[in-house]
Amino acid sequence: xxxxxxxxxxxxxxxxxxxxxxxxxxxxxxxxxxxxxxxxxxxxxxxxxxxxxxxxxxxxxxxxxxxxxxxxxxxxxxxxxxxxxxxxxxxxxxxxxxxxxxxxxxxxxxxxxxxxxxxxxxxxxxxxxxxxxxxxxxxxxxxxxxxxxxxxxxxxxxxxxxxxxxxxxxxxxxxxxxxxxxxxxxxxxxxxxxxxxxxxxxxxxxxxxxxxxxxxxxxxxxxxxxxxxxxxxxxxxxxxxxxxxxxxxxxxxxxxxxxxxxxxxxxxxxxxxxxxxxxxxxxxxxxxxxxxxxxxxxxxxxxxxxxxxxxxxxxxxxxxxxxxxxxxxxxxxxxxxxxxxxxxxxxxxxxxxxxxxxxxxxxxxxxxxxxxxxxxxxxxxxxxxxxxxxxxxxxxxxxxxxxxxxxxxxxxxxxxxxxxxxxxxxxxxxxxxxxxxxxxxxxxxxxxxxxxxxxxxxxxxxxxxxxxxxxxxxxxxxxxxxxxxxxxxxxxxxxxxxxxxxxxxxxxxxxxxxxxxxxxxxxxxxxxxxxxxxxxxxxxxxxxxxxxxxxxxxxxxxxxxxxxxxxxxxxxxxxxxxxxxxxxxxxxxxxxxxxxxxxxxxxxxxxxxxxxxxxxxxxxxxxxxxxxxxxxxxxxxxxxxxxxxxxxxxxxxxxxxxxxxxxxxxxxxxxx
Numbered sequence: 001x002x003x004x005x006x007x008x009x010x011x012x013x014x015x016x017x018x019x020x021x022x023x024x025x026x027x028x029x030x031x032x033x034x035x036x037x038x039x040x041x042x043x044x045x046x047x048x049x050x051x052x053x054x055x056x057x058x059x060x061x062x063x064x065x066x067x068x069x070x071x072x073x074x075x076x077x078x079x080x081x082x083x084x085x086x087x088x089x090x091x092x093x094x095x096x097x098x099x100x101x102x103x104x105x106x107x108x109x110x111x112x113x114x115x116x117x118x119x120x121x122x123x124x125x126x127x128x129x130x131x132x133x134x135x136x137x138x139x140x141x142x143x144x145x146x147x148x149x150x151x152x153x154x155x156x157x158x159x160x161x162x163x164x165x166x167x168x169x170x171x172x173x174x175x176x177x178x179x180x181x182x183x184x185x186x187x188x189x190x191x192x193x194x195x196x197x198x199x200x201x202x203x204x205x206x207x208x209x210x211x212x213x214x215x216x217x218x219x220x221x222x223x224x225x226x227x228x229x230x231x232x233x234x235x236x237x238x239x240x241x242x243x244x245x246x247x248x249x250x251x252x253x254x255x256x257x258x259x260x261x262x263x264x265x266x267x268x269x270x271x272x273x274x275x276x277x278x279x280x281x282x283x284x285x286x287x288x289x290x291x292x293x294x295x296x297x298x299x300x301x302x303x304x305x306x307x308x309x310x311x312x313x314x315x316x317x318x319x320x321x322x323x324x325x326x327x328x329x330x331x332x333x334x335x336x337x338x339x340x341x342x343x344x345x346x347x348x349x350x351x352x353x354x355x356x357x358x359x360x361x362x363x364x365x366x367x368x369x370x371x372x373x374x375x376x377x378x379x380x381x382x383x384x385x386x387x388x389x390x391x392x393x394x395x396x397x398x399x400x401x402x403x404x405x406x407x408x409x410x411x412x413x414x415x416x417x418x419x420x421x422x423x424x425x426x427x428x429x430x431x432x433x434x435x436x437x438x439x440x441x442x443x444x445x446x447x448x449x450x451x452x453x454x455x456x457x458x459x460x461x462x463x464x465x466x467x468x469x470x471x472x473x474x475x476x477x478x479x480x481x482x483x484x485x486x487x488x489x490x491x492x493x494x495x496x497x498x499x500x501x502x503x504x505x506x507x508x509x510x511x512x513x514x515x516x517x518x519x520x521x522x523x524x525x526x527x528x529x530x531x532x533x534x535x536x537x538x539x540x541x542x543x544x545x546x547x548x549x550x551x552x553x554x555x556x557x558x559x560x561x562x563x564x565x566x567x568x569x570x571x572x573x574x575x576x577x578x579x580x581x582x583x584x585x586x587x588x589x590x591x592x593x594x595x596x597x598x599x600x601x602x603x604x605x606x607x608x609x610x611x612x613x614x615x616x617x618x619x620x621x622x623x624x625x626x627x628x629x630x631x632x633x634x635x636x637x638x639x640x641x642x643x644x645x646x647x648x649x650x651x652x653x654x655x656x657x658x659x660x661x662x663x664x665x666x667x668x669x670x671x672x
Contacts, residue, residue, distance in 0.1 A: 003054060006047050007061065009078050009091060013043040014097075018122035025115030033115035037122040039103045043130065045094035045113050049284035052087045060084075060520075061414040062135050062199060073194065076318040077326050081135030081198060085522035088341065088617040089132040089273055092348045097125040100496035103356050104257045106491035107363060111255075117157065121261060124150040128266050132273060137186045138197040138272065144182065144238065144650070147267045148175050154262065155254040167250035174247040178237015185230030192223060202280040202524075209284040223543060228281055232295075235271025239325050242299045246596050248322055249306075252314040256359030259314055264321050264351035269344045274329045276337045283335065283526040286419055293414070297428035300326025302594070304435035308442070309580075309590050312369045313358045315442045319393065321351055322434060327410050335529035336413035342404035346506050350394035350403055353498035357388040360491050361447060364484035365395045365454065371443055377454040380484040387495040392444050394502040396437040402506030408514045408549055409514060409535060416534035433554045436492030437561025445569045454484070506544045515539055565628025 017040025021033040028036065058288060064079035103446055131143025156168030186196070192208060193201045205224070205244055212220040235241070238247040251263050262268070275282060275292065282288055300323050307319035324347050331340035363383055378385045394403040411433075414426045512518045515536045539545060549555050552634050555591055568576050580587050590599060 003051070003059070003061065005134070006051060007082060008065065009047045010044045010051070010094070010646050011126050011133065011172030013040040013047070013126040014129070016040055020124060021115050021122060025119065028115075032116050033118045034101070034105050037118040038098070040122055041094060041098045041101050043127055044125065045091075045098050048074065048087065048094045050090055051082060055082060055084060055087045060398045064135075068138070071238075073197075074190075075137060075198070076138050077099055078139055079135040079197075080133045082133065083522045084519045085273075085276060085341065086133055086369050088345060090129065092345050093125065093128050093132065093266050094349055096352045096498075097121070097128075098263060099218040099352065099356070099498055100257045100261040102489055102493040103260075105357070106488045107257055107359055113157065116255075117154075117255065118499065119158070120150055121258065124154070124258075124262065124267070126181050128270070131270055134349045135198055137189060137198070137201075141183070141186060142441070144234070144270065144274075145179065145589065147270060148172070148238070149260075151175075151251070151258075151262050151267055154258040155251045157254050157258070163252070164253040167247075167253040171247040172253050174244050175237045178234050179242050180233075181230045182234025185227050185234065188223070188230065192227075198277070205280050205284060224281060224285040225287040228285050229291055230279070230342060231278060231281075232271075232275060232288065232292055234487035235275055235329075236295065237271075237273075239268050239271030240299075240322055241271070241295050241325065241495055242302065242331055243596060245299060245303060245322055246600065249318045250411040252312070252318050256314065256355060256362060259318070260352040260355035263318065264269055264355050265348035268325055269328070269348065270319065272325070272332065272340055272344050275332045276330075276341055279335075279337050280524040281359040282332075283524055283529065284350060287316045288421045289333050289529075291333075293330055293417070293419060293425045294663070296326045296329025296331075296333055296440050297421070298326070299323065299436070300330060300432045301428035304432050304439065306590055306594075307437065307439035309587065310439075313361060313371050313443065313447065314355070314369060316371070316439060317351070317358055320354075320436060320440060324395075326353065327407065327429060327432070330414055331410045333419065333425065334410075334413045334422065334531045335525050336531050336535070337408065337523045337525065338514050338532065339406065339409045339413050339517055339535075341523075342506075342520075343410060345509070346394070346406045346502075348404035349498050349505060350391045350502040353391040353495060353502055354435050356491070356495055356622065357391060358497065360384040360487045360495065361388075363487050363491065368454070371446040373454050374446070374447045375450045375454070377484060378448040378590060381448075381487070383492040383495060384487065387492075387499040388444060388448065390499045390502055392440045395440055396432060396562065397554060398558070399549045399555065400503075400507060402504070404546065404549060405506035405542065408545070408552070408554060409510070411554055412535055412538070416528075417530040419529075428655060430554060430557065434557040434561045437558040438565045441562045441565040442569055445566060448565070450570055507546075510542050510545070511539075558660060 014037070017037035021034045025033050061080060061082040062251050064075075064077040067075055067077050069076040103120070104117065104121065108114050111117065124147060127143050127146035129143075131140060131147060132145060136139045152168045152172045155171050156164045158164050189201055191197055192211070193204050195201060207222055211223040213223050213226060214220055214224070235243075236244045244294065248263060248268070252259055253260075282292070303322035303326060306321065309318050310316045310319060324343070328343050328347070331337070331343060347426045360381065361374065361377065361384060364377070364384070365374060368374070390401075394401040397404040397407040411426070411429050414422055414429055417425075515534070623648070
């Protein structure tokens with residue numbers, strides 16, 4: 001089997017699984033549906049491993065698979081670009097997706113939409129693979145929109161719940177805003193470069209580096225800055241950067257497996273991947289890089305603050321995802337692309353692990369998501385407990401664990417950056433370490449330690465709770481009549497398999513990924529942006545870095561964050577309650593998520609409804625109904641009223657009319 005057919009196998013195997021499960025779900029049944037989709041993703045994972053080895057041996061590929069459309073000189077093609085960056089993404093996507101597929105057998109066991117769910121997540125895997133393997137902007141955009149569509153379908157998977165429908169509409173609309181910028185960026189690329197092929201665009205980019213365009217009269221803008229910022233606006237929507245972050249916490253309305261797959265490991269990292277892929281363009285514009293860095297810094301710090309007050313187990317993890325995406329974005333702005341991708345990879349493992357662990361807890365708690373109603377679960381859920389602890393430690397950047405290497409490298413890279421905004425970004429990512437440690441362990445302590453708070457929670461589950469609990473008709477909405485117990489092996493096996501890379505991947509990968517020029521030509525860094533060179537200068541091996549890390553500020557901030565959350569939630573739970581009462585205003589600001597949702601609802605949603613109302617009154621009622629529909633009817637009625645007098649039925653009237661007509665015609669002809 002040659003490599004080309006292997007490249008095709010990677011995206012097409014999950015697609016085949018998705019089509020079989022989706023179209024013939026009833027025929028093949030539940031077992032059939034999960035078998036074909038898991039097989040498809042497993043084949044894609046194994047093929048990715050083989051391609052990975054092939055690329056390691058130095059074989060990259062860039063070519064068209066088929067031409068989709070030719071218009072003049074423009075060839076719109078579906079093509080693959082297989083290089084170091086692509087294969088890393090392929091491995092992450094297929095591995096995490098495989099874990100999530102296995103996990104879903106347990107999690108969605110009693111759900112009536114079982115086959116549909118498997119079809120969707122397989123379709124998502126296909127879309128994501130098309131996005132990362134593409135060699136041109138057209139296919140990138142296809143994958144980009146396809147993952148958005150599947151995300152929409154999955155967030156609203158339980159379509160009888162109003163909150164889920166609201167959340168998927170919100171995700172869809174916010175992503176449209178980002179995609180509009182993305183599309184404009186691609187349009188500018190086509191207008192000025194005359195091609196949508198990456199290789200040709202990157203080759204021509206340096207010649208257009210100083211080119212300016214005038215969007216408004218008298219204002220010359222750098223073409224590169226405009227293209228890069230527009231492309232990045234696409235990334236802001238997909239990767240949930242401030243102020244387009246509002247959809248991600250709400251997307252937790254979907255079932256937990258997709259929170260892990262889409263909103264932690266793969267789809268939200270598409271923006272990070274895209275900016276890295278576009279590094280030859282971004283390196284030509286310091287303005288765009290500064291913009292990227294500052295947006296990332298705001299997201300990293302301020303979204304972390306919101307995690308502190310959440311009580312829904314999945315929303316805490318969601319805000320931590322937002323914050324970590326902010327970190328990756330900051331690394332992109334500091335031109336440390338390899339560090340951003342490194343963090344993307346480590347984060348994919350430990351964050352998918354944390355989400356799946358949260359799902360395991362939710363299952364054990366009979367679909368309760370409020371962490372205030374948990375506690376002491378450690379002895380009931382030993383595997384979930386230990387894997388959660390590993391995931392949390394990796395997230396806060398414990399030395400030797402995967403998160404430490406990537407997170408500390410980001411902080412160091414920003415420190416060495418000389419771009420505008422790097423000072424603020426350095427402050428934000430450093431402070432973010434403390435915040436992350438605090439809320440991660442707040443959740444961990446409230447769920448797994450302390451006294452059990454679930455035996456007295458005698459409320460039925462369903463719509464009436466404030467946090468709409470993930471429910472399912474099959475779970476009779478009863479009380480907690482028996483104690484929680486460890487979830488089945490299809491749930492715990494993926495947890496263990498994700499916990500292993502969460503521990504070791506950073507230690508293994510840091511040297512080759514960041515300092516061994518592993519990405520080769522896939523990532524371009526300009527001479528003037530020296531962060532990576534500085535980092536390399538200070539790097540003396542993974543072991544030495546971890547030891548040195550224990551003396552640095554971020555490590556002690558993380559330790560103090562954990563210590564403070566232990567003190568607050570294990571020893572003196574009265575203190576956080578008192579702080580909440582004392583600082584009611586700050587609490588309200590955080591509880592309202594800084595008022596973004598309120599503003600969007602008031603300004604955009606209400607504005608749209610108002611404009612819609614005006615259009616309806618002026619357009620529908622006045623113009624269309626009043627003038628066109630009823631107006632034409634009235635006009636016809638009036639003409640008919642006049643003509644009716646002519647239709648008298650007397651023959652001499654008609655003869656008279658004919659003579660007059662002939663006379664008029666004759667006069668007209670003679671005059672002519």
